[in-house]
Amino acid sequence: MLLVDDDILLHQLLEVYLCEHHYHLDWLCCGEDMDEFLQHQTPDLILLDIMLPGKDGLHWLSWLKNNHNHIPVMLLSAKKSAEERLQGLEFGAEDYLTKPFHPKELLIRIRNIMRRPPQPHEHGIYRIGNNLFDLVHEQLERDNKLIKLTTQESSLLQFLCQHAGQILTRDSISHAINGNEHQPLNRSIDMTINRLRKKLGEDTASPRHLCTVWRKGYRLTLAP
Template identity: 35%
Template sequence: MRLLLVEDHVPLADELTAALTRQGYAVDWLADGRDALHEGQSEPYDLIILDLGLPGLPGIDVLQQWRAGGVTTPVLILTARSSWAERIEGLKAGADDYLTKPFHPEELQLRVQALLRRSHGHANQPVLTSAGLQLDEGRQCVTRDGVDIQLTAAEFRLLRYFMLHPQQILSKSHLSEHLYDGETERDSNVLEVHVNHLRRKLGRDVIETRRGQGYIFGSGTS
């Protein structure tokens, strides 16, 4: 899952980027509201974490312009402002959730997880369940028939994306856009290797190849 973090306080941005990366997210970071406006409109992010007090263009204006322009990406607002009026203003502008600074990193992690699941029609349960698999995002481990199967970091990121998009044809280019940040070189051959590793661990019927189209997760399972 690819996230955009818009935060002008560099130490906090570094801390959040490191934490979210450890949780298996690809993170792009921006510190200016004008840059964020453009990137949010042009890049396929799965979720945006947006500070309100930004240079260049205030976060609330960025959010309003995103929504006016048809951007439907879930947005979690971060702000040091704690008044009810400002929270309501953010929600009216189109925010999906609100987190007031200071906050515990685990709370941000759980809110991000909940927003991503909800935006893809999944209940916010302790584990993500699809195609007979249970994915524990905290442990980055998958369970099948009561047996834990260990995953590498890359396998975890890929499987989580598949499980949030069951029965959907996903091209290699689409997967690359959502699994890697803007600075990472995208290699479809590496992606194919990770798919084959998941098949060996989970069974070949879990991920089907559609020639000329991409992959579909869960098509061969009930």
């Protein structure tokens, strides 16, 4: 996640708070630095202040929607006018939060955005951290190198991408990728998940993207 705001105290507060809730926060103090940053990283969400030094947040929101439209943006502003809020939403922001705000409200809004059905990149390409998954051609790529997937791994990753952000039970996953051969309580899904985590470059002890939801199932997060 990326915060673009010249308020260093806000950055320090949110960095600690969001880290406690398992979110990593990068920080830029002005919009002019976003171009270089986004050439190397793709955040899952940008928190963008409107009252930035130089060009304001609405300018950078328009720039983001023209150049990085797949990245959701939440606007932050001390201004409370309905006109500015509507303008921000018309420019394509996913949400708008006025300052000062309670960190828990920000967290709830972040989670709500993360739960929304993801939009694939052009040509059906999904970004999962440093990986790119081409759903149409069933190809996984990282650092310009193709990573070989088995048929079951590819089917599983397709299903997870199409339902990213949702908690999926083991049985629903098995039924989706095995069809009529689905067997309730089939534990082979767990083995396929573990293999897929390794191919995605995940820390299998503490995965960031393909996570186990205790007693419920699995969830894939399309995040950097």
